[in-house]
Amino acid sequence: MRIERPRLKQALSAAYVLGTLEGRARRRFEQLLAARADLREQVRWWEQRLAPLQDGFVPQAPHERVWTAIDRQINASKTTSLPTTAERRLRLWRTWALLATAACAVLAVGLVRELDRPPPPVQIVRVEVPVVQPLPYVALLRPGESEAQWLVTLSPERRLIRITGAGRFPLDRARESLELWVLGDDGQPRSLGVMPADGDAEMPMPRGLTMPARPTLAVSREPAGGSPTGLPTGPVITVSPAQRAS
Template sequence: MKYDNARLTQMLAAEYALGTLVGRARQRFARLLQTRADLRRELQFWEARFAPLLASSKPVPPREVVWAEIEARIRRSTVTPIQPPVAPRGLWLWQTWAVAASAALVALSLQLYRYTQAPVAIAPPVAVAEPPAPYVSMLQAKGSDALWLVSVNAQKRDISIVAQGDYSLDAQRESLELWMIGDDGKPRSLGLLPLHGRGHLQMPASVPMPAKPVLAISREPHGGSPTGSPTGPVISSGPLLSL
């Protein structure tokens, strides 16, 4: 990964500040922070910019069923204390115990012998497939401080969006629409963008994941393009970069 790419490091720092950079990508970036002062400054910038958004997030208490399951597991894992043996009352008890112990010892010896003679089957190592790296893009509106940080999970076809800044738009009459530009150059709609805060979209099944994906934002009538293609001005575009 080219960590000297200014646009990529901006997106990585923003994702790290939001907590959406996960797995090995987050571990690599955390290691780079220890030696790269420029990345630490970039991270501080995004932490300050996202502070109002993160401060407005409210903690979500766990559901009652979660606590009930935890308590049930604790009860199931409770160990029953071992009762001390009752002292024998006569010699015949000792003799009976000795015979039973001898028989158990013989049986155990036979089992151990069979176990040591049997070949040990070693299971082959299971290859754990690493989940595919997410794609990210940072789209800033022309002539505005508004920007959208877009993360795409190509495997789950999930799209996470964080909107920052202010974009002048009559929300009663207009919408911002997100487009995926395919390898054939044709734009395909991904849905409407939020103007503020966080949003989530599901990539339509009809939209393939291009080899070199590019995103674009257009200004459309309220509810989105009536034709299935951009009809208004494109206010931002940029590549989706793999982490």
């Protein structure tokens, strides 16, 4: 059961508190409650929200004629012979029907009294619900002329780029750099910055850069420090589409 969406967590928590979440789904939800604080917070909120609904109901004794009718139904057909199975079932159903009628009458009285009561003062309850951030874009870049590869993670909401490298790419570090680009929906490249010389790195996304709907990443060889023109000037060594992580 994956319940990361806020509306789904709220719906399952409410069903759990009301008792309408049953069977395997309820058992699975109880297992998740033991491990997840956000679900326990949701359940507490619903318990506090629904608890006032049961206040104000006073138990009511059924009218004497109800019990008289029940006794009459039970003893009306007494004979010296034992009742058949069908007769016993019929009596049982009649008894339950009368008890259910009495319970409905008591509930109706309680509901009428509840409706006559003035509404309680409005209470504003502050509930902090964590905002689920969208998953980042991920692309694996592998230049064909070496064993080097880079895992690039783009988080537009956090304005962060993370690069995890493996292997070495043959490059004259004194005169050359590798530059990371994103191709927009219009096909135009926009620089994301110079790649790290070795290992892993994090760098901020350029200001004003808007991620395209279907981003494609590319790496080009440039003079030391990056392209002097704002566009790729050297050969592009690898290209790969970026996908939302799942």
